[in-house]
Amino acid sequence: MSSPVSLTGRQLWAGLRAMLVATVTLGLLYPLLVTGIGQVIAPDRADGSLVHAGRTVLGSSLIGQGFVYAAGNPLPQYFQSRPSASDYDGAASGGSNLGPNSPALADLIAQRRAEIAAFNGVPAADVPADAVTASASGLDPDISPAYAAIQVDRVARERGVPADRVGRLVDEATVGRDLGFIGAPYVKVLELNVALDQELP
Amino acid sequence: MDADSEQRWPTYLRSVLAFSAVGVLLLYLLQRVQPLLPLSDGMAAVEQSSAWNTAVSFVTNTNWQGYSGESTMGNLVQMAGLAVQNFVSAAVGITVAIALVRGFARTTTDRLGNFWVDVTRTVTRVLLPISVVAALVLVLGGVVQNLSAGVAAHTLGGVTQFLPGGPVASQEAIKELGTNGGGFFNANSAHPFEGPTAWVSLFQIFLMLLIPFALPRTFGRMVGDKRQGYAILGVMAALASVSLGLMSWVQARSGGTATQLAGAAMEGQEVRFGGPLSALFADVTTLTSTGAVNSMHDSFTPLGGGVAMVNMMLGEVAPGGVGSGLYGMLVLAVITVFVAGLMVGRTPEYLGKRLGRREMTLASLYILTTPALVLIGTGIAMAFPAGRGAMLNAGPHGLSEVLYAFTSAANNNGSAFAGLSANTPFYNVALGLAMAFGRFLPIVFVLALAGRLAVQGRRPATVGTFPTHRPLFVSLLFAVVLVVVGLTYFPALSLGPLAEGL
Numbered sequence: 168m169s170s171p172v173s174l175t176g177r178q179l180w181a182g183l184r185a186m187l188v189a190t191v192t193l194g195l196l197y198p199l200l201v202t203g204i205g206q207v208i209a210p211d212r213a214d215g216s217l218v219h220a221g222r223t224v225l226g227s228s229l230i231g232q233g234f235v236y237a238a239g240n241p242l243p244q245y246f247q248s249r250p251s252a253s254d255y256d257g258a259a260s261g262g263s264n265l266g267p268n269s270p271a272l273a274d275l276i277a278q279r280r281a282e283i284a285a286f287n288g289v290p291a292a293d294v295p296a297d298a299v300t301a302s303a304s305g306l307d308p309d310i311s312p313a314y315a316a317i318q319v320d321r322v323a324r325e326r327g328v329p330a331d332r333v334g335r336l337v338d339e340a341t342v343g344r345d346l347g348f349i350g351a352p353y354v355k356v357l358e359l360n361v362a363l364d365q366e367l368p
Numbered sequence: 369m370d371a372d373s374e375q376r377w378p379t380y381l382r383s384v385l386a387f388s389a390v391g392v393l394l395l396y397l398l399q400r401v402q403p404l405l406p407l408s409d410g411m412a413a414v415e416q417s418s419a420w421n422t423a424v425s426f427v428t429n430t431n432w433q434g435y436s437g438e439s440t441m442g443n444l445v446q447m448a449g450l451a452v453q454n455f456v457s458a459a460v461g462i463t464v465a466i467a468l469v470r471g472f473a474r475t476t477t478d479r480l481g482n483f484w485v486d487v488t489r490t491v492t493r494v495l496l497p498i499s500v501v502a503a504l505v506l507v508l509g510g511v512v513q514n515l516s517a518g519v520a521a522h523t524l525g526g527v528t529q530f531l532p533g534g535p536v537a538s539q540e541a542i543k544e545l546g547t548n549g550g551g552f553f554n555a556n557s558a559h560p561f562e563g564p565t566a567w568v569s570l571f572q573i574f575l576m577l578l579i580p581f582a583l584p585r586t587f588g589r590m591v592g593d594k595r596q597g598y599a600i601l602g603v604m605a606a607l608a609s610v611s612l613g614l615m616s617w618v619q620a621r622s623g624g625t626a627t628q629l630a631g632a633a634m635e636g637q638e639v640r641f642g643g644p645l646s647a648l649f650a651d652v653t654t655l656t657s658t659g660a661v662n663s664m665h666d667s668f669t670p671l672g673g674g675v676a677m678v679n680m681m682l683g684e685v686a687p688g689g690v691g692s693g694l695y696g697m698l699v700l701a702v703i704t705v706f707v708a709g710l711m712v713g714r715t716p717e718y719l720g721k722r723l724g725r726r727e728m729t730l731a732s733l734y735i736l737t738t739p740a741l742v743l744i745g746t747g748i749a750m751a752f753p754a755g756r757g758a759m760l761n762a763g764p765h766g767l768s769e770v771l772y773a774f775t776s777a778a779n780n781n782g783s784a785f786a787g788l789s790a791n792t793p794f795y796n797v798a799l800g801l802a803m804a805f806g807r808f809l810p811i812v813f814v815l816a817l818a819g820r821l822a823v824q825g826r827r828p829a830t831v832g833t834f835p836t837h838r839p840l841f842v843s844l845l846f847a848v849v850l851v852v853v854g855l856t857y858f859p860a861l862s863l864g865p866l867a868e869g870l
Contacts, residue, residue: 174379174382175382175386178379178382178383178385178386178387179386179389179390181383181386181387181484182383182386182387182388182389182390182391183390185387185390185484185487185488186387186390186391186394186452186456189452189455189456189491190394190448190452193451193452193455193456193491193496194447194448194449194451194452195447195448197451197496197499197500197538198447198451198535198538198539200500201500201503201504201507201513201535201537201538201541202513202514202515202535202538204504204507205503205504205507205513205514205537206513206514208504208507208508209507209508212507212508212509212510212511212512213507213512213513213514213537214512214514214516214533215512215514215519215531215533215561216510216564217519217521217531223522224519224520224521224522224531225521225522225523225524226521226523226524226529226531227521227531227560227561229510229560229561229564230529230531230560230561231560232523232524232525232529233523233525233527234523234524234525235525236525237526237527242524242525245524245525249639255529256529256530257438257518257521257529257530257531257532258438258439258518258530258532259436259438259439259554260436260438260553260554260555260558260559261436261554261555261664261786262555262558262635262636262664262666262667262786263635263636263664263667264636264664264666264667264760264761264785264786264787265626265635265666265667265760265761265787266624266626266666266667266670266760266761266765266768266787266868267623267624267625267626267627267633267635267667267668267669267670267765267868268624268625268626268670268763268765268868269624269626269761269765270626272626272635272667273625273626273629276626276629276630277629295631296630296631296632296633296634297634297639299630299631300630300634300635300636300637301635301636302558302636302637302638302639303555303558303636303637303638303661303662303663303664304555304558304559304560304638305555306555306559306560307560307638307639307640308560309638309639309640310639311639342640344566345565345566345567345570346567349566349567349570349645350565350566350567350569350570350640350641350642350645351566351639351640351641351642351643351645353639353640357524360524361524364524
């Protein structure tokens with residue numbers, strides 16, 4: 168009959184060996200296996216769905232960008248993304264975490280609504296919810312079709328092209344619900360803006 | 369160590385605790401020596417209290433995260449530290465549940481099985497194969513999977529944007545399958561590299577529910593009467609349905625003043641997911657003990673955040689975490705049989721096992737552990753400036769942030785009202801203790817209960833035995849979950865989400 172102390176010692180020793188085996192198999196072999204297969208079956212997606220212009224990486228089609236001047240003012244020739252709690256910093260994802268009754272959030276929403284309405288020349292009531300709220304990730308690559316719609320005239324005016332040509336590019340960048348019912352329809356902003364630069368410079 | 373020899377309950381428990389203690393120690397060390405290791409991408413050593421909190425968090429299957437993944441953890445610690453615990457902490461939960469089921473299934477033995485065999489088989493036969501397939505599905509959906517430290521993009525706006533990399537899909541798969549919930553990135557499954565599309569998010573919801581909803585059937589098969597498993601499953605499904613209905617309803621009603629000003633509850637939500645999928649994810653992540661998020665719960669409507677809290681306060685039994693959901697629900701079933709026995713004045717029996725004073729003491733201690741941790745923890749935090757100062761929002765919503773944190777920690781969920789600045793020594797230590805006691809005290813009571821049940825013989829069912837596979841039992845268990853557990857928290861809830869939302 169072994170004493171409780173030596174019994175505990177044996178269990179700890181067994182635990183250590185088990186954890187080392189687990190670390191090698193689950194912590195190294197498993198992710199390396201998935202990486203290997205993933206890099207073969209879908210290399211672009213495994214590497215982050217990058218968008219290139221020549222050899223330059225413009226960004227990722229999955230990660231939102233702020234289409235703004237260095238001072239933070241919006242670039243009028245581009246469709247604008249949603250507000251971001253992290254200013255689209257890829258190293259600091261996250262939301263504002265402001266509560267539903269937060270006075271600070273209410274002020275922000277009112278201010279954004281007024282600015283966006285003026286910037287696009289539309290009534291304040293036409294500005295949709297996603298345009299005045301920050302996303303969960305701070306990196307939301309998408310806007311609602313309603314937010315894209317109120318930006319079409321302004322972008323067309325800035326680029327000196329008819330609105331329906333811009334509208335056609337918006338349609339091409341619009342994605343419906345997955346399988347028709349999962350999630351919500353959205354417009355991929357980076358892809359839309361890249362297409363604008365290519366086709367309606 | 370003789371793998372063939374079966375263990376008595378104290379030895380089984382000692383193995384669980386030893387394995388977990390070694391896990392905490394290794395994960396703590398790995399974080400502390402991070403700069404010395406390869407593939408660490410220039411990340412510094414994690415601060416002491418944060419490393420302790422994170423180590424306990426991942427070993428207890430909580431996966432509460434005080435740190436921000438993309439700026440704290442290099443690829444090696446993510447893979448060899450955090451992802452490993454995603455597997456083994458899930459496996460520990462399942463083995464403890466199986467040990468309890470053996471207590472019901474076996475007769476006149478003091479042996480509950482061998483922990484080392486159980487944990488190895490759970491990983492190699494269930495978790496690992498499903499994870500490989502699920503991870504590849506996630507890669508196809510757009511989740512990144514590489515060993516890069518990230519790339520620099522030159523945006524249309526003319527600035528440089530850092531695009532993180534890493535073995536994300538492999539960790540994401542077990543994060544959901546093992547109801548862990550610790551995100552590779554700070555924004556968790558809301559991050560487009562973790563949750564790139566709506567169907568991927570729905571797939572993640574499926575992974576969270578898979579094992580917790582499958583285990584009741586395992587229970588039914590092991591005790592030789594599948595109807596017993598379906599009865600447990602029925603209660604879980606009923607509770608989950610009610611919760612989901614409530615969550616969807618209150619989220620669609622645009623609760624707060626700021627929410628109404630915006631027109632919809634889009635603050636802290638992603639466009640590609642939209643409101644209903646965000647509500648579904650939030651409900652499932654708190655009904656299971658996952659704690660992953662695809663939207664920010666702090667910005668939910670007051671009652672929506674309240675539903676998420678109640679889900680956790682129910683003890684995460686509908687369907688709960690992998691393993692922990694089943695053993696939690698079985699303890700509640702024991703309580704239910706006892707209550708029914710009191711009504712008619714018979715000695716309570718469940719599956720032919722007599723529930724005497726010792727058994728009921730253990731079940732009661734189990735039920736009391738997490739409420740005590742949550743309420744005492746919240747009370748202490750509110751009493752100290754270090755606790756109050758971390759709140760982002762003022763008033764009842766601030767109390768909700770603290771109450772949510774301790775509820776999440778003690779119930780091993782890991783989701784957060786993330787406005788709370790929890791990466792402070794006070795919260796790292798306090799929540800670390802809540803997680804550790806919230807995980808291992810219930811496991812002690814469950815294994816002790818399993819040991820006492822296994823030594824009994826089986827009493828034959830008579831006409832006077834309360835049948836535990838009929839709708840009457842299902843309804844009674846449903847009510848017991850709500851009344852015994854839910855009402856414990858009513859005063860705290862009324863000061864937080866109810867005060868704000870009604």
